[in-house]
Amino acid sequence: RIDRAFICTDFDCLLGNCRLSALERVESDHCPIMIEWGFEERLHRYWKFENMWFLDESFIANTSEWWNCQPRGVGDLFLFGQRLRMLKEKIRKWNKEEFRKVDVRIAEILAEIKMLDGKEEDGPISVEDRSRRDTLKYDLDKVLLMEEVAWRQKSRENWLKVGDMNSRYFHGVVNHNRRRNFISSLKFNGTPVEGQSALKAAFVEHYSAVFKEEKKVRPFPASYGGVTISDCERNSLVRQFSEEEIWMAVRKCRGDKAPGPDGFSLEFFKKCWDVIKSDMLKAFEDFFIKGELPICIAHSFLCLIPKKESVIEVKDLRPISLIGSVNKIISKVLTERLKPIMSKLISGNQFSGIRGRQIHEASLIANELVDSRRKSGKPGLIFKLDIEKAFDNVNWECLVKIMASFGFPPAFQRWIHGLVSSAHLSVLVNGEAAGFFKIGKGLRQGDPMSPFLFNLVMDVLSMMLERLRVAGLITGFCMDEGNRRGEVTHLLYANDTIIFCDADEDQVMNILATIICFQTVTGLRINVEKSKMHPIGSVDNPDRLAAMFGCGWSYLPTVYLGLPLGASPNSVSVWNPVLTRFQSRLEGWRGKFLSLGGRLTLASSVLSSQPLFLGSICKAPKSVIGKMEKSLRRFIWSGVQDKGRYHLVNWQLCKALKKEGGLGILDMASMNSALLSKWLWKFATEKEAWWRKMISIKFPNPSSLWKAGQIDGRIGCSLWKSIAKEESCFWKFAVVDPGGGAWVSFWQDRWNHGMTLGESFPRVAAASALPQGWVSEFVSFSSERGVSWNLPLILSLRGGLKERGVIYWISCQTFLLVRFHVVLAGLCGRRVQELASLYAQCTNACVARSFREWRISRSSQYGDRRFLRKLMDLLGCSFIIALLPMTI
Template identity: 35%
Template sequence: MVKKHKVKLLFLQETKMKEITATTARDLWHGGRPTWETLEADGASGGIVMMWDQGTIEQLKVEKGRNYKNGKLSQYMGQPLMQQGGDFNAIRSPSEKKGGRRTITAAMTNFQSFISDHELIDLGLSGGAYTWTNGRKPPILAKLDRFLANQQWLDLFGASSNSVLTRIASDHNLILLETQPNSWGPSPFRFENCWLLEDEFIQGLQQWWEELEVNGTRGCQFSQKLKGLKGKIKIWCKERKLNFEKERTDILSMLDTFNQKEEQQDLDIFEEVERDKLRREAEKLDTQELIYWRQRAHYKWIKEGDLNSKLFHMIASHRRRINRINMLQIDGQTITKPEVIEETFVKFYKDLYEEEDQQRPFPENLKVTVLKEEAAQSLIEPFTEEEINTAIFSLSGDKALGPDGFTAEFYKAGWEFMKNDIMNLFQEFYDDGITSDSMGSSFITLIPKKEWAAHPKDFKPISLVSSHYKIISRVLASPLKRVLGQVISKHQSAFIQGRQILDSAIILHELVHQYSKKIERGAILKLDFQKAFDKVNWCFLDKIMEKMGFPQQWRRWISSCISSARFSLILNGTVKSYFKSSRGLRQGDPLSPLLFNIVSEGLCAMILEGQEKGWLLDLSIKNLHVPILQFADDTVLLCQGTNEQMLNAITVLNLYQIASGQNINWEKSSMLGLNIEDELEEHMRSIIGCPKMILPSTYLGLPLYQGRATKQIWNNVIERCQKRLETWKGKFLSHAGRVTLVKATLARIPTYYLSLMECPASVVKKLEAIQRTFLWCGSDNLFKYPLEKSALWRQVLDTKYGSTQNKWLPRKCSNSTMSSLWKGIMKRAPEVIRHIRFHVRTGTKVNFWTDAWIGQNPLSISFPAVFHLSLNKEVKVSSIMSNNILAGRDLQLRRDLKEEEVIQVAELVQLIDSQYMPSSGVDEIIWAPEPDGEYTVASYYKLSQPTASPSPSGTYHIWKLIAPAKKFKVNLCMPASFQFLIEQWSASPLPYWGKILWKATLAAIPCIHGLPPLPLPVLKKFWSSVVHFTAPKPPNMVQWKPPLPPLVKLNFDGSSIRNPGHAGVGGVIRDSAGEILMAYSGPAGVCGSNVAEAKALLTGIKLLKQLQITSVEIEGDSQLVIGWARKPGSAPWAMRSIFDEIHDTVRDWRIAWMATPRSANSLADQLAKVGVSANGLNTSQSLQQIL
């Protein structure tokens, strides 16, 4: 081993030897004369030997001892390099152990704390997951041996990696640490976004692009231009030689020179200008370095505001290290030579993307949903400049680069001068599809699916497509997303607008809970498709699309996109090999997830046909049947628990595999029997050849369990949070950056679980120990409930538990009938319901008394006495609002009113009469805390968070002791009269400019004695510039302009005292001659300025309707209100009824909406202010009568 791997330092533990002789040392070292140190064994245990090559390691200080403890107090200018390795006899989490109990122990927590406290990073392992075995049957395996290093070590040895070597005699594996891995060759061209900060580079880009002369199709021309531009950029890079460290050192040196000079004497104006220029250069350099490393980090949670290139450097180093491939294990043989590793990968992926049978049989009578005609036509509309521009600017600028090496930031920066070429490219694609081989080329980058990836199948292939193909794919994906929900069944929940990953998880959990309380047999088959995306048959996809009614031109485009795929492998940063594909969808192509949904619909259609014909009997809740659940390639089949049903299911799956090219990996699939005898379940599993699913298991990353959720279920959450935080050290982040990291960790890991389960208190404490602040989210699905009435998960819950009469909310059930999942969600129901409001349009779905549809509370709370008299307490709003009795509304009361009750009824009738009821539309549920009424997790966080976040103990006292007291209300200016201030502001600036001129003169002429003064023409020119610069500018006052004949113009305004407070409305309607047709002014109650503006607009529109004017310009000084009026449905929910009435009134009018400065709206503003104190609405053609 020493000779094979050219080991320079060898460390052996548990030698059980008293001493080591020179002969033994040479035998261990396989010849040569090593240097060594030993620590003798204590009886039959212990013993350490450390050997090293004196020629490589020139200096090594060794300290040793039994139960060794050594304390030193040293002061470093920086953190020292630290690397620790050996048998720690501890693991960090249950995932580092196989066999035995899988609980988080105190020893694990302590070891994790040791790593975190010392800011160490686990270097990971390749070639195996465990390093120790107890040698029993069944064995217990664990990762007891490892190498740990701090960031300073990794800065120097960034490519460090360690591998598990073969275990022979010992119960521990040998661990090999390598700091200088093999070189794999040069890296491909990469466009650096930091270049775009160089002004000369931007100018050069446009010049180079326009100079390039190319031939061929438009696709070929575009590809050739990118290739030619790449050559120009490489030349520029050689000349520019961007070196952050050297340039920063030079700039700082020059800044120091200026600063030191300033300590001795004042800098002249030219030196100050030069110093400012250097400071800007330093800032630009820092930003460029930040962009450089952020582009390599690929982390979305990091914001540009956290200007910390060191952090990005660390992330990028971590990514390179975990993605580096140093060895493979094929058929028990370890491969370390780069050329053999390359050959192995190329053969594996050539075979993977090569279709064995191009013409597979297709089930011609397959029943699928057909796309609507208008939806189909929308897919093949000509491409517009707007949608292409939107696609480009929606792409992430830091994403991994394809074969051409260009990023989305390049296209954003060059859009104006590249626009015509891009439009020509799209026009050719519209006519002929993809015409350039280079456009379809892709890099395959390999992402390890597990820490010890050692075989090509252990890596996930991600395609890095060319930049111009990605733009085309993004443009095609947008309309496909909009229509795909029409043809994809409700059993699929991936990549469809309005469907979420949690939908399938809820359904499966409820089915398991339902069948655990029944005597009926059931079977759940969780399928694992082998390389699902990579084995899709293109003909099968095309025929499914044809059956779904996709236009032929669309199908031709898709066929062109997927069949143009050509691959090169990226191995350790270098490009290897080149081959074509004949099947598969590229992971990394925006189209691929959507197209895979279409492929998966083939399986769903087959299963549903089997259900319809009666030879596939699925699981059900009452009369609701659920035969299959799909989320991308995660598929669960549900059937009754008999041998016959299992054989029928396998038959359907085999037909699907033959037709689509998909392969099921039965060894990784699993089966769960529900109420099935062990012998029968064993026989059923033997039929299909898959293992048993043991609960708790996982589905879509969430636990699947029966009964109560135990602490063990949360082990994975705690472990993932720890791993998420271990690599990112707080010292590299600002305070805001650390907050962002904590939020990102919470949002991506625990809240996913919390969406379905309630967290035990002990787990909360552990999470708080990791993150200090815990954000609760348990109600998302409850709020989704009224919004997704047709969703399969909603139908499952309705069938199982029922719903309220108006179908807005789930019905309350006894705890004994609810699953633990639904019980946890319903526990938060009162808190969520308290913040729900209803926006009424027809009122057929909203309860008049018990739903909060007008005001802040339900009317049953606002008018309890009248509610008590109501005969029908479940009456709908539509029933009350449609019954208009002479004296008011028919409230359907059970007796005549008493004198004191008459007043309450009158107030109630007045309130509901003020509510506008649109003539059409649907009732909406509103999340009151958000202005737009849309529920967001962040909004719920804010409500459920305490007013002050918990902070580490002692922080307050530290700041109390160290920080100086803040001073408030310090008068920086002495009191002065208004007249004095006017005089100061009006004073001549000439003395100031005279001083600048004098300083410039002194700087230009070191010694002015005996020299002629500055030439008179220069002084005159300078003086005229000063006078021009300081001349008073007239105020920019916009005047009211009359409309063009025959139009009239409505100007409106609202005024609110103290905002919110007593408010007024005002406005004026004038013709093209400026004559007043109607002016109005009146009170608007107590409200904010935006509501007052909206009420003023509504009042003006009602007056226009009375005057029978329908062609009008409407002008106001509130851009928000004008924007809401232009776009129906965009107003905040609290003002939606006002704008509903506005939009219903002006539906057939001709209107020009215009926002104007207040100076052009002064008359309406004056009328609104008068209206605040008015007794009622005043209207007149004469202003004198109102004002």
């Protein structure tokens, strides 16, 4: 990796298909480096719809004419696919004969403008020539925009919008991606294969074997034991497809994603919906009846994405399916029907693809479990499982049986089985399609439905592990290890599985036996060689335990779901991977291709993606924030992050909001604090969430349902302790709406738009016999009667406070014997006419002081006594009697 060749950005734009290779070493320790270009074979890449065609005013009208002139039939899916194919031929012909290549049109316009400019140098030109030149300039701007749209679509860069003339940047991204994805040679089972033809044959043979099902019939438990869906939910799943439902599914799909074999992007269906919608509805009616897809619709491409920088073997590639547009729309419609019931069906341990659950919740629970187990001193084990080719090995018959056990209607089962079993694949090798074969198992990555179906399959493992726990065959980690409360045996995020158990050989064998049963039932395979065991505490025999499971082992900390597990959240080292990715996204070649506005957009995009994933659950140290902001400043002003340049504007002003005169760059420290505070908001609002119940067990707070309990002791690897530090800042801006008051603490929650009552009246709260009482125990809210204070407030007061309340009540009736002059001498020296004035007017009296604190103003139309009586009628006599004397 130390032998390198350097090229300039102009060379990259001009000869983007160059390739770097190392020659044999002869005398030196270094390899000679050779750069080649023009080496690519003539590849037959498949046709793709260009979104730039929509910028031509005649395209929509032409599409409508081409679509409607085609022969119509019964309107089934097969005919719809054939009409798309014929439309593709019409568009291809139009592009070649009328629209033509964009670079050719740009060259022609520039040549004509140059001719007119030269003509003007020789003498005055006519009005017609001037008008023609203005028209050409307008056409040039339009064609340049088309070019930018085309390169952006090829680059798949979604953070930067068109319109800033960043074609050069998009071109550089395309060249960079092509070099990274190009496969010149690869090893298959240890045998190197070179050349496009040989690679195509090898890939087809490999993936034909991967998707071939060896055991079509697999055992399945007679009783699954999961929840079932209701009759109303069943009817909703199999209702007729409507135009609105299909249109909403089309709108939710991104229009610039890579298309499937038909070549049409989803942007085409969005822009031409009025043209094709009637035929699309007929195609959905055909699927509703038959429940299967014809080959022209079910055909998909297998796109190979490198998992790492250097691709050596076929396992270093990730296969992603590019499914056809109609197939994707059908799958999206069924997915939208399935989404609302997934949270009911899937256990709380699964955090992927379920509405209302997030990846950070799994990391939070895992770290809290590890923290509790460490502090208990009891040894334990963590197993991180690696599921080999997870989506590719799902058995279809098992999937249908799982759906039947959940109570899915037979029609919906038939639709799902038809979608997954009708798939045919071709492999894209360097952009060229190879082979055509039917698959016998697996779910296609890239299908909107696949993550949800995979969750149904993984729930079988969750059910098996839960049964082991109930039977006492394994013991998980607990949030409250002392009382064995909040026990968790496993966490799932799609195929990322982590299992917790005691450091016991029997438990390890029970887990291994369960995994074998799971593999037999579902077809999924656990790669034990890539799986890992992590001991916690004093484990006597980690080597033996790992050997029994067949995996390696290492001590914590480790990484789970891309986030630290078992590490101190305050450690700078957990941010090192983030800093590496952050700096790689601000590579120098990107800055040189971008305008200042483009660099600003990229900087904002990187700042809002890379560090905020970890920043959503860990507090970023000041040194880390300083390094990231330094790289950002240099990248924005100079285009590179390792070379300084004069900063034209103060950085604090750059971070200011645009409406305040700034550039709107995110303040990392403030955003980090806001993301951590969001957990406090989620804790207060998501009362039924599984993660919240776990946190409440570890940090109980009986006096409030909106806040977790107080946290004592050292932080360890607890993430919630870092989150809880934001509580004081969060509750300055958050107010609890009491509603009926049944779940709002009277003293501890901030429900009165100020400080909590416990903070405002600490002596009263300390004297109350109900220090953990709810608002509903003190106050009644009624639409007819308004607010009324309840008797338990008075009865809860202790000792002399109750006696002083009675004295105050007597004084309000002016029956209390008192020497006014003595009182005046001891207080403010002002003359009062009656006893009520003593409470209402005297600046040193606690009643008047309370009025000021509560912002209660006395109306001039009332005397002092009438004002106090009016206040008693408004707030309730018992409240005035009980509360005001206690502030003395």
